Amino acid sequence: xxxxxxxxxxxxxxxxxxxxxxxxxxxxxxxxxxxxxxxxxxxxxxxxxxxxxxxxxxxxxxxxxxxxxxxxxxxxxxxxxxxxxxxxxxxxxxxxxxxxxxxxxxxxxxxxxxxxxxxxxxxxxxxxxxxxxxxxxxxxxxxxxxxxxxxxxxxxxxxxxxxxxxxxxxxxxxxxxxxxxxxxxxxxxxxxxxxxxxxxxxxxxxxxxxxxxxxxxxxxxxxxxxxxxxxxxxxxxxxxxxxxxxxxxxxxxxxxxxxxxxxxxxxxxx
Numbered sequence: 001x002x003x004x005x006x007x008x009x010x011x012x013x014x015x016x017x018x019x020x021x022x023x024x025x026x027x028x029x030x031x032x033x034x035x036x037x038x039x040x041x042x043x044x045x046x047x048x049x050x051x052x053x054x055x056x057x058x059x060x061x062x063x064x065x066x067x068x069x070x071x072x073x074x075x076x077x078x079x080x081x082x083x084x085x086x087x088x089x090x091x092x093x094x095x096x097x098x099x100x101x102x103x104x105x106x107x108x109x110x111x112x113x114x115x116x117x118x119x120x121x122x123x124x125x126x127x128x129x130x131x132x133x134x135x136x137x138x139x140x141x142x143x144x145x146x147x148x149x150x151x152x153x154x155x156x157x158x159x160x161x162x163x164x165x166x167x168x169x170x171x172x173x174x175x176x177x178x179x180x181x182x183x184x185x186x187x188x189x190x191x192x193x194x195x196x197x198x199x200x201x202x203x204x205x206x207x208x209x210x211x212x213x214x215x216x217x218x219x220x221x222x223x224x225x226x227x228x229x230x231x232x233x234x235x236x237x238x239x240x241x242x243x244x245x246x247x248x249x250x251x252x253x254x255x256x257x258x259x260x261x262x263x264x265x266x267x268x269x270x
Contacts, residue, residue, distance in 0.1 A: 002179065006172035013165030016158045023143060023154030030141035030151065039096065039126045040135055041074075046097035049124065053081060053090035054116035062114045063092065073102030074126065076109060096126065104130040180252070181206065186237070188216075188251045196241040198227055200253050207232040212257040213242060219250050223260075227253065 039047055055062055058081060065076040078094045096109065105128055112121040129135040136148055143151045180186060181203075190199040198216075208214065208229050216224045225244015229237065239253070254260050 002172045002175040006169050006176055009165045009172065010169040013162045013169055016162035016165060020155045020158030020162055023151040023158060026141055026143050027151035027155060030139065030144070033140040037122075037124050039124055040138070041096075041098040041102075041126060041128050042132060042135060043073075043098050043102040043128070043130070044100040046095050048079075048093065048095050050091055050093045051111060051122045052084075053092050054113040054120035056090070058090070058092070058113060064110075064112045064114060065094075066110045066112075068108040068110070072105075072107045073099040073128065074107060074109070075099070096124070098128050102128050104128050104134065177201065184254060184256045185217075185252045186255055188247060188253055189249060191246060191249055191251075193246050196246055197230075198239040198241065198247070198253070200237050200239075201235055202232070202237040202255060203235065204232060206255050207237050208255060208257045214239065214257060215254040215260040216241070216244065216247050217252045217254070217260075218247065219252065221252075224251060 039049070041047060060078055060080075063078050065078070067074060067076075075097050076094055077097075078092065081090060081092050083089070084091045092111075094111075107126045107128065109124045109126060110121055111123075112118070127138065129138065136144055139145050141151050143149055143154060177187065184206075186200040186202045188198050188200045191197075210229050210231050212229045213226050214229065216227050218224055223244075224247045226242045227239040228242045229239050231238055237253075241247075
């Protein structure tokens, strides 16, 4: 049971992490293509925007907000000034909103400060869409266009579930290894078909001495052959096939020297 859960959760976790990576990449690419100065609004919707101040101690009357074309179905409200979180520089904060009956179109908002250099002006490109479906089809995100889902939400949910599946996979793997150890077996996790070398995880206290002969079995319990212990290093037991065919990964190794070897050889000869 633990082995089946380990394999199932491992496969599911791999798929979920791949989906999370796809969502993250799609979201980042969409943001790079859109840029921080492009906004999308629906009628009646509003968005908060902010930027650096061009004056040392600005007043509300110093801020100039100009829409292009003039008289758009948009409004801008300056909410105030604050100190930047990272460098402590002066910042302004405002809200741009689309009127409830706003028609779809492309607009531009230019924020400048009275008496400041023209280079300090900040510009936003605003796209107003008639409905959510039109906004979705214009999205730079592939997942948003095809499925209508936020790619970063996919990344967060898929990543969280993938990590949880990985934890379950690890727990089930530990239980499976513990059950095998209680029976005196260990799972072969690596095979070198060319050289006939095998590796399995085994605690030092249960690892046979170098030169010991151990029986090797297929996952279904069928005898495969015998392997000779080469050595133990940091929890990894290395062996070399002495007789029989080269097993695949997932085969079982009996850690008790000489045990089952006679039965193993008899079954192969039969």
